[in-house]
Amino acid sequence: MTDQTAPAERILDAALAHVPFDGWSAATLTAAAAEADVAPALARLLYPRGGVDLALAYHARGDAAMVARLQEEDLTDMRFRDRIAAAVRFRIEAAGDRELVRRGTTLFALPQHAGEGARAIWGTADLIWRSLGDSSDDINWYTKRATLSGVYGSVVLFWLGDDSPAFQATWEFLDRRIDDVMQIEKVKADLRENRLASALLAGPMALLGRIRPPASRAAGMPGHGGG
Incomplete structure (x- = not known):
């Protein structure tokens, strides 16, 4: 950390x-601002x-560190499910x-901050999908991010209590969760290929097919902004 570092980063x-x-508290902000030689008024701003x-x-x-690592690593020879697992692991590391x-x-478990916590996790899931080249423009845009948010959140909680060497138990748990997600995708694919199921679900699927990602993915939408 140098004097040339932006005040926000120094804090x-x-x-x-x-x-x-x-904790992540006002007391921490006050102490950090003093140590970083940033005026209290600027710190509050x-x-x-x-x-x-x-x-x-x-x-x-x-x-940001996860995205940078994804750009540096060569994942081209990996199966797609392994790319997802690698991205989640990079983020946790x-x-x-x-x-x-x-x-x-x-x-973020506190009721008044739970929304911010959910937005942050959604943002991580969104970055993973976008970094891996996701181009979905229908209901899948939402389901992919919702499912991966659940995977990421559960793996983080497991990691917090993991005492295994090099967190091996966490990475095994991650693989199991990704396999669960792949099973869901397989069921969806089987339904699409099943003529009877396709006929029965034609109406609901037509409605779901009209759902599109946010027209503007700027700050304020899930997955964008502060998370």
Whole structure:
């Protein structure tokens, strides 16, 4: 961390040492701003909701690290399900200190912050799909992200309690969850190929087929913005 680093980044860097003791809180923001030599008024401007905005900034940093690694790694020879598993693993490895994540999980479990936590996880799932080249433009745009959000959230919780060497149990759990998702996709494919099922579901599927991703994927939509 140098004087040339943006104030918001300097504050976030300094905050990491305080989070294990004070959580993602106003106290952490105050201490971090002082250590980063950032005026309290500017710190409040950069992180108006205090610890919540700090935690979201840390989550966004992890997302960015995951995307960078996905761009660096050669995944072309992998099956698609393995690319998804690799992306989730890269994201968890980017999280670093489990205590920082554990404190964030506690914060976003609070009712007043649960929406922000869900948005952050959705954003991670959206970044994974987009980084892997997803081009869906129908109901699948939503179902893919909803399913992967569930996978990511469950794997993070498993990882937080995993004491196995090199987190091997976590990666095995991740593989099982991805296999579960692939089974769902197989069922969907089988239904499409089954003439009787296709006839019975023609009406509902026609309605679902009209659903499209958000016309504008700018800040404010699920998966975009602070998460």
